[in-house]
Amino acid sequence: MNNQRTNGMQNMPNIRPGGPGGRGPMGARINKEKPKNLKKTLGRLLKYIGKSKLLIIALIAITLVVTVTDLAGPALQGAAIDTIKVVDGRITVDLEAMTVFLIAMGIMFAVSATMSLFQGFVAAKLSQSTVYALRSDLFRKISKLPIKYTDTHKHGDIMSRMTNDVENVSVAISQSVTSLISSVLTLIGAFSMMLYYGWIMALIACVTIPLTITLTTNLAKFMRKYFVRQQKLLGELNGQVEEMVTSYKTVVAYGKERKATKEFDEVSAKLRRCSIHAKVWGSVMGPCMNFLGNLQYVLIAAFGGFFILHPVSFMQSLTIGNVQSMLQYSKKFTRPINEIANQYSSILTALAGAERIFEIMDSADEIDEGKSNITVSEIEGNIKFENIHFSYEEGEPVLKGLNLDVKKGQKIAIVGATGSGKTTIVNLLTRFYELDSGKITVDGIDITDIPKETLRRSIAIVLQDTVLFSDTIRANIMYGRPDATEDEMRAAAHFAKADSFIERLPDGYDSMLTESGSNISQGQRQLLSITRAVLADPKILILDEATSSVDTRTEMHIQQAMVALMKNRTSLIIAHRLSTIRDADMIVVLKDGVIAEAGNHDELLSKNGEYAKLYSNQFAGIAT
């Protein structure tokens, strides 16, 4: 079942046709054809880290000091111990010299410790700033995505990218960046020291490097599979929790708790298997690196020994001391490589996460190339739909050549059977979705030429599904116009007849709405969203089933307010209750993707066509 789901999801975005309107593909996973690219992801991630140049430089400088002082420490320590000597079979000590060395050592360590404290601070700042930027960009990207994306992707999975994946990147950065820098510095130091002892030996020391690279890249390729899958499964799990919890009432009502749990268990078990694989393969890296490091040690020892015994003409002669030091540095070589290997799985997890983050960042933005410099206040509200064709999915046309001309200030009611495309008209006018073909103009300007911001600012919609935010009632009402005064806000609430219930709430306008909104009823939520539109004071008003959950008597009360609200505004009203639309200037009957009839209430009734049928249906039950 889960496979089916995923397949279905992946197919969807591709279904969308380009259409002669010339709108680009809106499909979400555009970068799908590209194979997962490790280097590219890493490069992009590094670019993020690189954004805080000052911090990086500071971190490198501090790490350099820490590395050097850390290396100097043992040398001084050795010198201090060397002051203990055996003279004439008696152990003596030069306490004075020792004290000097010890004091120097203390100073070195004090410097090192202070610096490593700063190192910690800078690293924290760096990793957190990076993650902050990553999150912020991702969020802004999400808000730029076309509605189609959120309509066709599991919300839980999007959430998981925002939280789990970003978190993994964060952990890797805060843990790995510093140790990577110090490893690289140590490597460079150790290598240059080896070079100092002779290039042949340095070369021998380097023999293991190609081996290391081949092994890591191959192992990485192999391991990545699991890490990518692990993140994907985690996303799926997130999606499942999210879906089932938000729809919990339905789950409970149908007694599906056990089935949901079973499905969850299945994915969780898959995740467990996959994570074990990932961990085990991740742990292989350490021993492999360890082996290579020791191989290098053995090689240096063997060749060093050989060259001491058989000096060759093309290189400087090698002393025992040289080989000994080289072996010391070889050990220094292994430590940072080991460290990198240890961080490997967390880096891979982070990269898999980063890839999923960039996947969202790479999806196409909402198209907004409107160049017209018309302002919101200049828009008068003449709307024209010309030969509109549209389908959500190829082969299932919703609108087939719709034409509609709305003059400014007109009140147009759109009626029609369920699924006839009424809401689609709203989706197209607000450019939530793009047309397949045809043209919509506002005041004669093609809406694709109007910047989306201008277009949407001139429209207020009240939707079937009310969306409110977990904030105070006041903030929710002022959502469309944050600069409104308290009086204006209250006036709007009064206007929409929402004031009486709000004032009855314990905290009035300061009452917090909860996420699920269980503290106010569906109808009250609709009143709030109407109030929000009232306060926004738009040129074009869209009411999509705005009052379906408001009882008819309340609706009648609001009716007058609605009439006042619609005055001097172009209004599109979608409603099933004919009573709410009877006064419209024009009633448009949608059928089979086109307008079957248009006219005012009386005209249409006398026509005795589709509208008359709908109308008699409405009251067929009532006429006793």
Added chain:
Amino acid sequence: MKRIFQYLKKYAFLAFISPLLMIGEVAADLCLPKLMSIIVDCGITGGVDIADSKLGSTVMRIVFGEGSYTSMQIIITFGILMLLIVLVGGFFGVMCAYTAAKASQSLGHDLRCDAYEKVMSLSIEQTDKFTTGSLVTRMTNDISMIINFVEMFLRILVRSPMFFVGGLVMLLSLNISFSLVLLCALPVLVIMLIFVLGKAIPIYSKLQTKLDRLNCVVQENVTGARVIKAYVKEEYEGDRFDKANADLRDTNIRVQRIMAIMHPVLMIVMNAAIIAVIYIGGWQIDNVAGTGMTAGTVMAAITYITQVIMSIMMMTHMFQSVSRAMASVKRVNEILDTDPVIVSGSVTEADSDIAVSFENVSFKYPGSIGKPILSDVSFKVRRGETFAIIGATGSGKTSLVRLIPRFYDATEGEIRIDGVPVKELDLDYLRHKISYVMQKSELFSGTVAENIRWGKEDATDDEVIEAARVAQTEQFILGLNDGYNDMIAEKGASLSGGQKQRMSIARAIVRKPEILILDDATSALDLSTEAKLTSALREKMSGTTVIMIAQRIASVKNADRIAVIENGTIKDCAPHDVLMQTSETYRDIYNSQMKNGGEQA
């Protein structure tokens, strides 16, 4: 924490063997320096005769037999031995990782499933209280944190105590005076640890709250994308997010800063101890006769004291992850410890002519203050009756029907289904009798058929089609590309309200429930469709008790009885004709709907 160990019990064998395997890895690690020194001392410098090294001579004897050996032989033999030991150690390491991963991931899986099962057993008010975003993070983020902790715990469990105890014993055996150093160093370390962790742990739990907050904003933005775009609030939401994001970042930096103190302090303590050891060594040689102190002793002491302190460092790493894991454990425990408010009864048989009865029921949402939503509601619905409820917005209609499948429990009074109080009925049995269609229909990702089958998993294709037909949605489904196999994405976001409603009605019908509750479930349907639906319902499901909430008189008119609800009480309850005579409120509603349209008909 206790709970985590209980979960670990199941994997006791793995949890036991994993640290043991770690011993293998550590032993290999400890062997290597010895072998390296043989290569250097006997092979390269020749400073030590191979015969003087017990290990060296034994190995050489086994490989080459008695005699003398060339330095190349020594280097290569021990080189290969070294590599072999690395491989063996690596094998132990991987096995240790495998067992640790298996134990921790299995534990995580169990924990995750139990937590999820728990969530699924909670009542609605309880999941509401947790909020979706926080449940999602608890289920994934927090549990991942716990898994990582357990894994780390298993791997460090043996390693650091081994180093600690070993180092301590060796140090004391060297010279008692060195233990003075440790005696000074350890309290300093412990005090620092307590101080740092004491500061950090509260922040860690704060961190999670901030993460929840951030998730909440994201979630609202994903689900409310339409409204945000319609009001061009992307920037505003961006700022709102930035605020939460910055808050999270700052808290993170704060806690990391506190933790950053730990490493340098440890380093200082460790190095001060080293300096002290060297100085004490030197001083004793200088001032005390016959201590037997040598450079070698001092160096050995340094090695051991480093080991002891490093093992403490390792443990602090673990503490650090303990403190993070603790916060996570607490949050997961909060789920596991929540007892469902609604507890299932045991009665699985009930039969009565009265399908539903309310007796003096009052109801208040848990935690809410003020007037109850419902007060003193009483009514009875006969089996097979169609009972409609009509009333103003916020009058308590939905709250009333939610009590029937026990989404909530009544604050006062008794609700009986088939004569048995709902609290005594087995929850599964109760909810199986009922199909509840909500105002806001919720579909799931999956095919159309899968969504309808939600009502009854083993429904045949014919049953599914029949249900779709009754729900007046067949035509729409057949118009889809893949018909019944068409995918519904993200909760049916691309379907219209009416389509969603009919789909969820089909889902309810396929169950063939004894009681069908329609909570304003036809509000998005036009009246002709609604009329067809009601007549199909009447025809196909005549034995079913229907309780329906509606706004439109036309929807309820043909019901056997209509309850008019106002301010949480039932004002009138009678058939349409009677209500028209007797109920002023009903007439009001009627007129409100007729005035704007009906009269001209």
